[in-house]
Amino acid sequence: MDGATVQQETAETPRAEGPPHDDTAAAQNLATGSARTTALTTLRRVFGYDTFRGEQQAVIDHVVSGGDAVVLMPTGGGKSLCYQIPALVRPGTGVVVSPLIALMQDQVDALRALGVRAGFINSTQDFEDRRLVEAEFVAGELDVLYLAPERLRMQGTLDLLSRGKVSVFAIDEAHCVAQWGHDFRPDYLALAVLGERWPDVPRIALTATATRATHREITERLGMPEARHFEASFDRPNIQYRIVGKDDPKKQLLRFLREEHEGDAGIVYCLSRNSVEKTAEFLERNGIAAVPYHAGLDAATRARHQARFLREEGLVVVATIAFGMGIDKPDVRFVAHLDLPKSVEGYYQETGRAGRDGLPSTAWMAYGLQDVVQQRKLIQSGEGDEAFRRRAASHLDAMLALCETVACRRSQLLAYFGQEASGDHCGNCDTCLTPPETWDGTVAAQKVLSTVVRLKRERGQKFGTGQIVDILLGRKTAKVIQFDHDQLSVFGIGEELSEAEWRSVVRQLLAQGLASVEGEYGTLVLTDASATVLGREREVLMRKEPKRPAGRAKAERPAKGDRKPPVDLSEEALPLFEALRTWRAEQSREQGVPAYVIFHDATLREIATTVPTDLSQLAQIPGLGEKKLANYGEAVLRVLAEIPPPTTPSATTSSPSSGD
Template structure:
């Protein structure tokens, strides 16, 4: 079929009809239609679209519309089975080939591919380096090549995979097969690198909005982070699924144990666990409702679980790309979700130390420092966080302010911190010039507050002219000043012990040539019996769960449908979302369809699912006695029943500052 034929096919509505028939949706979102039209017509595409934006449809529908099998290159070996199960539940003929299969299983998939019995075939990039795999693909008919998680090809990206560098061979060996490279996050530099390394100079570029309006972004001052996390989960996301990210394996283990001990069902996930344990914990997260996974960044890429209601960070991410990718795993179903982070001075010190101690060359350290500076700017901004995120990715900032981040809901106060900054910098100067000494933030703050601690007395620091000149601020406020000076590059971290030193810019402050605006530190959260508060400032709108957003009279129907879905998922051994997403169950509970035809109009209910689950869904609703507010008709007047169809980092510091 020629490109013109493909365009005519799309014009006849086959792509839209496929969207409705298979996936149960009536219309494309955003750039989806333009992308699909371009790929169906035979064009290459590079697609930047946020997690939850519908990237998979951009290659799945061309694979279903074009003749042949769509080959999807994905690094997510552990998730391929679930991805294939989800497609098969929709009636799509899908298969995968990776190292988890034995010889006979691979032979079956190979035979299905050669016989033209697969719509989609998932492959790990490592398999494409094998001559046997490339020879197999040459003997079949390929409709499209999809390169998922395409940022893995970028060596400056956050998930670099060397095997992705060889994927340029696809265009060389199969020049007539369209290629589509997709990623959820990429700066302009990474975007350019993806295009170059994959050998796609003629590709059309599509960039969807990176705005995720259903996610509420919140960053709270770090006090006792584990207790803050516990309070946040109990108050806002009790019984809901989510991911907690920590910097080190040790912190992951301790946090998971702490949550479990306090009644939150939680499991750890990091590279130090054996493969069987990691697989088991990932499987539980996908299949169980309400489970929390505490993980390093080794967890999460490609996780399709739509009902992740929160992503929490107990340590500062290394880059805005990483932060956006990780927080984007929340709320894929479009329902309200939270991106919550506890952030403090020690995070800044720790990340600066990691960069200084890294094995990379000077160019690498400069790039890592630039990434960290952008992340710190996001944490310290007094303006809309969503606007800052969008601007980082080169998109127009949110105007007016989004109204769904902490800085919009509770605007922070700012103050002229020039004098306070001069006091901190002067203390560092006095220690270095008068004593030839360097100390960390704790000692600097103790000197400013005039505290005669054992270390202050040991080093005679109570004899310094700056001793006690900072009594106008509290300890937490001085720590905030130091943290913000580090974020603004007016202080630097040096050496193994994280001592503070001046930078080239420090002199402009000491010479009164520059003002230093600072965010005012919020009051310390009130500690309750259950632990420290979550840091939810007054005026913040807490995200509502899928249940809370429903009218109270519809909650029993939603819960009954969830229970039915859980039973179906257990029987079939698949994640619950493979049956239906929460968003679809909410719409079913709201619409309360009385027939198969009515159920078929609900978004997310395609032909295959209607045929498979229609009778069960209607049976659940019938068992509840009819829609709320509707008086049942007399028995004699009832209609007859229808005929149903159907990386590990440095150890986490224990003393938080």
């Protein structure tokens, strides 16, 4: 993907000071069928892109003409433009329903930087600020208004919307309406009132990830039976998916960061608050700038850490899944998981926060047997009825299948969402780059299951994986001797495999549904399918555990100067790029907004590569709309004039396409 395309994929930011809409002119445009031309003109003028990408044009045409839409589009795929353009083209104010109260200020700042008149109403405002935004809405002086879903349960908010003119209702993060989804928000269940009270105002529901079942639930619960459905490809080709076996995961993470992402911004997900705190402390002790984020921190600390992540370059956030939804930061270079996600939906949503700018990024996970045991226990002991537990177990099974697959991970990920990959090999996941070896694990599986059987039949006992492995390896531990397990016929029959290999066997049995865990202590038990293995009716194919690297005993910091320049950026353009980044950082500090609100990295890369010499040339850079050109054009040209240009600059920019 080229730099221009990359930049437009991230226009999750749109406009704010400018004259109010001419409602009469807009209505005439619609009536004369020039809506598409108006949308393209707005795209160029405000966002700085010449063409729409993928399904954007079809979605925008449909909504501008007054139709309802349900849009499934991956993070970085251009969802925001699908409602921002209709809000700017149709008469009135686009009302965006979003659960992301903590991010509304940044979203509005980003829109205003583009010249879009934007505002928000939520609980963080004082009375006077809220009254001012309300007055602007009623007077028709806003293009976009953000509201939290709980505001729409208040009669006062509904009355306010009735006093102004609404151009479109956009329901962002629409998967929050799915009652058993990974981000369920009960306030979303009341949003069907929008269609009932404003039947002539088009609605657009958007989400970055949803199965077909969740897709249907969104449509039903929001009362949008006539909505047209749009589904973009969920493929994120710039993200490299990698899953490794756990072996001191914090040290594995440190090595991954130092060897591949030194100085990069990223997110590390952990299952528990305690793990979040310890991992953040570990990274800090080892010279990686990191902050924790979880629901146990007070609101002020969470807000401060989130603001640092958005505004600083190279910061790592270690978080529970409480962090990340709606984060617009385009230059997140990696997302790492130190614990197994509960579902493929959650995994896709979380990994999708990497590489919003379309540049190469990594989704890395360390995964082990204890993850499986822990997740099974959480399901069995959690809230919800039996149907909910079955659903949660099926989600976990799909996640395990993704972890244990010997096929292309991207193909399996896309297949989960009902989509086909372009081929059997993506060339950018670990199983494609280094195809795993497989082996016939039938006998090993039988040994594990036979041990479980003998413990139950001969001793009336159940034990966890650790005791099973000790028995198979013939270890006379205190517990083995205490329970006379060295007298079992299976004692010592598994010395051909190492402890790590036996744990891999158990993990893969769990993933294939040939064994299960139960109870508070995660004891290993048989399933209905176990009999087919014990009865020699089924062959069990397994992944071979990769050999542990014989490299450094600890993750060493790369030598100074060893870091590679940004991907696809020539050595000649690098000084210009760094000078532009320094200038952008100064602007960011002065204005108190994230650096990407000024310009995304992809825009700076394009400028550094093409080296425009005047405003007319600069205006051809994708992502430079009229407002940003007016605000920053001369300053950018001054920065370029102070640094010697690259010896062989690129003569042309690449073809743009619009973004998120």
